[in-house]
Amino acid sequence: xxxxxxxxxPTRDGSPIVVDVFRPEGDGPFPVIxxxxxxxxxxxxxxxxxxxxxxxxxxxxxxETPDPVWWTARGYALLRADTRGTGKSPGxxxxxxxxxxxDFHDVVEWAAEQPWSSGxxxxxxxxxxxxxGWRVAALQPPHLAAVIAWEGATxxxxxxxxxxxxxxxxxxxxxxxxxxxxxxxxPDGDDWREVLPxxxxxxxxxxxxxTDLDRVTVPVLSAANWGALHxxxxxNIEGWRRAAxxxxxxVVHTGTHIDPYYADWAQELQLRFxxxxxxxxxxxxxxxxxxxxxxxxxxxxxxxxxxxxxxPQTRWQELxxxxxxxxxxxxxxxxxxxxxxxxxxxxxxxLELTGPAALxxxxxxxxDDLDVFVRLQHLDVDGQxxxxxxxxxxxxxxxxxxxxxxxxxxxxxxxxxxxxxxPHDRETPMVPxxxxxxxxxxxxxxxxxxxxxxxxxxxLAEDGDMxxxxxxxxxxxxxxxxxxxxxxxxxxxxxxxxxxxx
Numbered sequence: 001x002x003x004x005x006x007x008x009x010p011t012r013d014g015s016p017i018v019v020d021v022f023r024p025e026g027d028g029p030f031p032v033i034x035x036x037x038x039x040x041x042x043x044x045x046x047x048x049x050x051x052x053x054x055x056x057x058x059x060x061x062x063x064e065t066p067d068p069v070w071w072t073a074r075g076y077a078l079l080r081a082d083t084r085g086t087g088k089s090p091g092x093x094x095x096x097x098x099x100x101x102x103d104f105h106d107v108v109e110w111a112a113e114q115p116w117s118s119g120x121x122x123x124x125x126x127x128x129x130x131x132x133g134w135r136v137a138a139l140q141p142p143h144l145a146a147v148i149a150w151e152g153a154t155x156x157x158x159x160x161x162x163x164x165x166x167x168x169x170x171x172x173x174x175x176x177x178x179x180x181x182x183x184x185x186x187p188d189g190d191d192w193r194e195v196l197p198x199x200x201x202x203x204x205x206x207x208x209x210x211t212d213l214d215r216v217t218v219p220v221l222s223a224a225n226w227g228a229l230h231x232x233x234x235x236n237i238e239g240w241r242r243a244a245x246x247x248x249x250x251v252v253h254t255g256t257h258i259d260p261y262y263a264d265w266a267q268e269l270q271l272r273f274x275x276x277x278x279x280x281x282x283x284x285x286x287x288x289x290x291x292x293x294x295x296x297x298x299x300x301x302x303x304x305x306x307x308x309x310x311x312p313q314t315r316w317q318e319l320x321x322x323x324x325x326x327x328x329x330x331x332x333x334x335x336x337x338x339x340x341x342x343x344x345x346x347x348x349x350x351l352e353l354t355g356p357a358a359l360x361x362x363x364x365x366x367x368d369d370l371d372v373f374v375r376l377q378h379l380d381v382d383g384q385x386x387x388x389x390x391x392x393x394x395x396x397x398x399x400x401x402x403x404x405x406x407x408x409x410x411x412x413x414x415x416x417x418x419x420x421x422x423p424h425d426r427e428t429p430m431v432p433x434x435x436x437x438x439x440x441x442x443x444x445x446x447x448x449x450x451x452x453x454x455x456x457x458x459x460l461a462e463d464g465d466m467x468x469x470x471x472x473x474x475x476x477x478x479x480x481x482x483x484x485x486x487x488x489x490x491x492x493x494x495x496x497x498x499x500x501x502x
Contacts, residue, residue, distance in 0.1 A: 001022055001023070001024065001025070001068065001069065001072045002022070002023040002024070002025065003020065003021070003022055003023075004020065004021040004023070005020050006018055006019075006020070006088060007019050007020070007021060009081070009106065009107050009110045010106070010110070011102070011103050011106040011107075012102060012106055013099075015084060015089075015090060015091040016089065016090070017036070017081050017082065017083075017084060017089045017103050017106070017107055018041075018081070018082050018087065018088040018089045019041070019079050019080060019081040019082070019107065020041050020042075020079070020080045021077060021078070021079050021111075022060070022068035022071075022072055022077065022078040022079075022080075023072065023077045023078075023116055024072045024073070024075055024076070024077070027115075027116060028077070028115075028116040028117065028118065029115075029116060029117055029118040029119070030075060030076060030077040030116060030117065030118055031075075031076055031077070031117075031118045031120045031121070031122070031145075031274070031278035031279060032076070032077045032078075032079055032111045032112070032117055032118075032120070032121045032122070033066055033071060033076050033077070033078050033079070033121075033122050033123075033124050033274070034078075034079040034080075034081070034104075034107060034108055034111055034121055034122070034123055034124075035065050035066065035079070035080055035081065035123065035124060035125040035129040035132070035133075036080075036081040036082075036083055036103070036104045036107060036129070036132050037063075037064070037065070037081075037082075037083060037125070037128050037129050037132070038082070038083040038085075038086040038087075038093075038095060038128070038179070038180055038183055038184075039062070039063050039064070039086075039128070039179055039183060040062070040063075040082065040086070040087045040182070040183045041062060041080040041081065041082050041087055041088075042062075042087065042088070043062060043063065043183070044059065044061065044062070045061040045062060045063055048063070048178075048182065049063045050392065051256060051257075051258045051259070051392070051393075054256065054258055054259035054262070055067070055258065055259070055262045056069065056070065056262065062080060064125055064126035064127050064128070064129055064258070064261075065078075065080055065125050065126075065129060066078055066124050066125060067262065070267060074271060075279075076274070076278075077111075077116065077117065079107070079111050081103075081104070081107050082183075083095070083100060083103070084099065084100065084103055085184060085185060085186060085188065085189050086180070086183040086184055086185060087183050087185065088185070089185075090185065090186075091188075092186075092188040092189045093184060093186075093188065093189025093190065094189060094190070095180070095189075095190070095192065096131070096132075096135070096156060096209045097208060097209060098208055100132070100135070101132070101135040101136055101138075101139055102139065104123075104132055104135065104136040104139075105136055105139045105141045108121045108123075108136060108141045108143060108144050109141050109142070109143055111143075112142075112143030118278070119143055120143065120145040120277075120278045121141075121143050121144055121145060121278075122144070122145055122146040122147065122148065122274055122277070122278055123136060123137070123144065123146075123147045123148065123149075124147075124148035124150070124270065124274075125148075125150065126150045126151055126152070126257070126258065126261050127150075127151055127152055127231075127232065127257065128152070129150075129152070130148070130149040130150050130151060130152020130232075130236075131149075131152040131153050131154070131235075132152075133147040133148065133149045133152065134147065134149055134152060134154050134211045134213075134216065134235075134239055135211055137211075137215075137216045137217075137218050137220070137243075138211050138212045138213070138215040138216050139215075140215060140217065140218075144218055145218060145219070145277050145278050146218055146219045146220070146221070146273065146274060146277040146278060147216075147218055147219070147220050147221070148220075148221045148223075148270055148273065148274070149220060149221070149222045149223070149236060149239060150223045150260075150261050151223060151224065151225050151228050151232040151233075151236060151257060151261075152232055152235060152236065152239075153231060153232050153234070153235035153236075154210070154211040154213060154235040154236075154238055154239040155210050155211070155234070155235060155238065156206050156209035156210045157202045157206040157210065157424060158234070158422075158424070159231060159232070159234050159235045160231060161192075161196050161206065162196075162200065162202075162206075162424065163230060163402045163471070164372075164401065164402030164403040164404060164407065164422070164440070164441070165200075165402075165403065165404035165406075165407035165422070165424050166371055166402050166403075166404055166471040166476075166477075167196065167197060167200065167471060167473050167476040168230065168469075168471055169193075169197075169470070169471065169472060169473040169476070170466065170467060170468045170469055170470035170471065170472060171230065171231065171468050171469060172192055172193060172196060173193055174468040175468075176191070176192055176193050197473060197475065197476060200476060201424060201425055201426065201427070202423065202424040202425050203425070211239070213238070213239060213242040213243050213244070214242075214244050215244065216239070216243040216244055216245055217243075217244050217245055217246075218245060218277075219245055219246075219247035219248065219273070219276075219277045220239070220240065220243055220245045220247075220248040220249070221248075221249050221251070221269070221270065221273045222236045222237075222239050222240040222243075222248065222249070222250050222251070223236060223250075223251045223252075223253065223260070223261070223266070224236035224237055224250070224251070224252045224253075224444075225252070225253055225254065225255065225257065225260065225391075226252060226253075226254055226294070226296060226388060226398075226444075226445060226446055227254060227255070227256075227388045227389045227390050227391065227396055228257065228391060229388075229390075229396055229397070229399070229400045229443060229469070230400065230466075230469045232257075233443050233444060234443050234444070236250070236252075237250065237252070237309065237356075237444055240309070241309065247277070248290070249273070249285075249288060249289075249290055249291070249292075250290065250291045250292070250309060251266075251269070251291075251292045251293075252291075252292070252293045252294060252309075252444075252446070253266075253294045253301075254294050254296065254301055254388075254389055255389060256389065256390075256391060256392060256393045257391035257392070269288070272284045272285055272288065273285060273288075289305035289306060289307070290306070290307055290308065291305070291306040291307065291308060291309050292304070292305055292306070293306060293309070293311075293354065293446065294446070295352065295354055295446050295448060296388075296398075296446040296447060296448060297448045297450070298378070298380070298386045298448075298450075299386065299389070309355070310355040310356060310418065310498055311354060311355060311498070311500055313500060313501055314354075314355055314498045314499065314500055315498075315499045315500075315501060316417065316418060316496055316497070316498065316499070317496075317497055317499045318330075318494040318495065318496055318497075319344065319455070319494060319495040319497055320487070320488075320492055320493070320494040320495075321336065321340075321342060321361075321457070321485065321487045321493040321494060321495075322334070322336075322342070322487055322488070323335070323336055323487060324342065325342055325343060325344065325345065326342050326343060326344040326345075326455065326457060326495070327344070327345065330488055330489075330492045330494075331487055331488040331492075332488050332489070333486075333487070333488040333489030333490075333491070334486075334487050334488055335484050335485065335486055335487065336484070336485040336486075336487055337484065337485070338363065338459060338461065338480060338483040338484060338485050339458075339459055339460045339461050340457075340458075340459045340485055341456065341457070341458050341459070342456070342457050343379065343383075343454045343455070343456045343457075344454050344455040344456075345454070346381070346451070346452045346453065346454055347449040347450065347451055347452065347453055347454070348451060349451055349502070350448065350449070350450060350451065350502060351448070351449040351499065352446075352447075352448045352449075352499070352500040352502070353445065353446070353447045353448070353449075353455070353497050353498055353499060353500070354445070354446040354447075354448075354498055354500050355418065355444055355445075355446075355498030355500070356418045356419050356441075356442065356443070356444040356445075356498065357376070357399060357401075357418065357442040357444075357445065357495060357496060357497050357498060358401075358417065358418050358419065358420055358439060358440065358441060358442055358495070358496045359374055359401060359438075359439075359440040359442060359457075359493070359494075359495050359496075360437060360438075360439055360440075360492075360493060360494055360496070361437070361438045361439075361440060361459070361485065361493045362435050362436070362437055362438075362485065362486035362487075362491035362492075362493050363405070363435070363436055363438060363483055363484065363485055363486065364433055364434060364435045364436065364483070364484050364486065365405075365430060365432065365433075365480060365482060365483040365484070366432050366433065366481075366482045367430070367432055367480075367481075367482075368406070368429035368430045368431070368432060369404065369405050369406045369427075369429060369430060369478045370404075370405045370430075370461070370478050370479070370480035370483055371402070371403075371404050371405075371461065371462070371471070371477060371478045371479070371480065372402070372403050372404075372405070372438060372440060372459065372460075372461075372480070373400070373401075373402055373458075373459075373460040373461070373462065373463045373471075374400060374401035374402070374403075374440055374442055374457070374458070374459060374460075375397040375399070375400050375457075375458040375460065376397060376398050376399040376400075376442065376445060376447065376455065376456070376457060376458075377397055377398060377455070377456040377458065378398045378447050378449065378453065378455065378456075379453060379454040379455070379456050380453055381450075381452035381453055383454070385397075385456070386398075397458075398445050398447050399442050399443060399444075399445035399447070400442065400443060401440045401441055401442035401443065402440070402471070403422070403438050403439075403440045403441075404478060405430050405436065405438055405478070406427040406428055406429055406430070406478075407422050407424050407427065407428075408422070408428065408436070408437070408438050408439065409422060409423060409426070409428050410422055410423075410439055411423050415439075417496060418496055418498065419441055420439040420440070420441050421441075422441075435486050435491050442495075457495065459485065461479060461480040461483070462477070462479070
């Protein structure tokens with residue numbers, strides 16, 4: 001393996017982006033896999049980050065990037081870049097802004113023009129690196145040939161900063177302290193911990209950081225994780241669904257945020273995909289279905305191939321909230337206190353719920369706004385939760401949703417019954433005491449109830465127990481004292497669930 005360290009790549013405004021290049025032996029030409037991040041191209045994985053034990057343990061491993069030893073052995077060059085304003089790349093930090101994406105565009109085009117390059121470049125990596133892959137694809141650099149987006153958001157406001165209109169301070173504070181500050185090389189640039197609270201609505205700051213999926217036309221391999229609640233799951237599925245690409249594949253897996261990307265099955269799939277579009281080997285993706293889902297049966301999974309997502313055979317069914325339980329038929333009119341926890345009856349036969357879900361929730365309150373947190377739990381035959389695997393391997397609910405009541409307005413052109421679309425561009429206060437409908441998006445899930453198992457719905461007024469996934473900023477919370485949930489009759493609150501026939 002040949003290694004070129006600290007190469008200065010010129011950009012359109014003259015400020016260089018500094019990169020490392022790993023190449024196979026020989027002169028090439030080689031197709032290129034590129035990535036850019038603010039995490040430090042020179043930071044050896046175990047120096048700062050967890051879960052090193054689940055990846056190849058050698059000196060060239062860097063957080064969430066492709067393994068250069070594995071890929072150069074298969075005829076690919078690998079390029080790692082420091083984001084402007086971090087590591088060895090000088091300039092003003094503009095995380096995920098237009099210039100950040102333009103820098104990656106210029107790096108892609110530089111890589112394509114090198115004498116050792118075949119002229120075909122792909123983006124690949126986990127999380128932030130995947131997000132930048134979506135971003136650069138929308139700019140359509142001429143030599144970008146494909147994108148592997150592994151657990152990476154596409155909608156900055158809805159998926160990263162303000163889920164359901166609620167500021168994700170738990171994640172932003174943790175991530176900025178742990179990932180960004182150690183690599184900043186100067187004081188110039190925004191600090192999201194200060195800037196984001198000043199933009200609680202979806203304004204131009206968020207719009208210029210949201211991927212225009214209509215402009216994503218290159219082949220895409222999008223990999224989501226059922227456990228990536230709060231950040232990446234929605235973006236990979238929405239990205240795959242809405243990208244304009246003719247050639248696109250979706251994989252939804254389980255596991256931590258890290259280890260699936262480096263698993264044998266995943267690297268083999270990535271290799272087939274890149275061989276197809278960077279090496280002109282058209283047969284390499286033969287037999288790979290457009291959609292592959294790890295259908296969850298508790299902690300076990302059964303893989304399913306499909307043609308689309310949501311699954312074409314899905315039967316959308318309403319599960320109604322009652323005063324004491326969840327049922328497939330609407331109850332008599334009544335009310336439930338808030339917060340609330342209600343369970344379904346035990347399943348009498350295997351019941352698979354795979355896909356997006358939504359909650360139509362009627363509430364009234366003595367104030368003009370409130371926050372609602374929704375969780376779905378899978379209960380075993382003894383009534384104990386079977387948790388999902390979270391990003392760091394810890395337990396999480398099987399699905400979650402969020403909504404600030406004043407953000408309840410929906411866009412009828414973009415909404416679907418199972419995925420309401422909230423513009424989040426203005427506040428609409430509630431009328432105190434008046435029943436108000438909240439249509440709450442619940443991020444996609446896969447839950448298979450065995451006979452005797454139950455589904456639990458939790459309606460919460462806060463989520464301070466979620467650690468880095470919490471929304472607890474003291475100036476951006478709307479507590480909900482005295483809130484009432486309405487059930488039955490003209491105010492029949494219900495879940496819309498993706499029931500997959502056996």
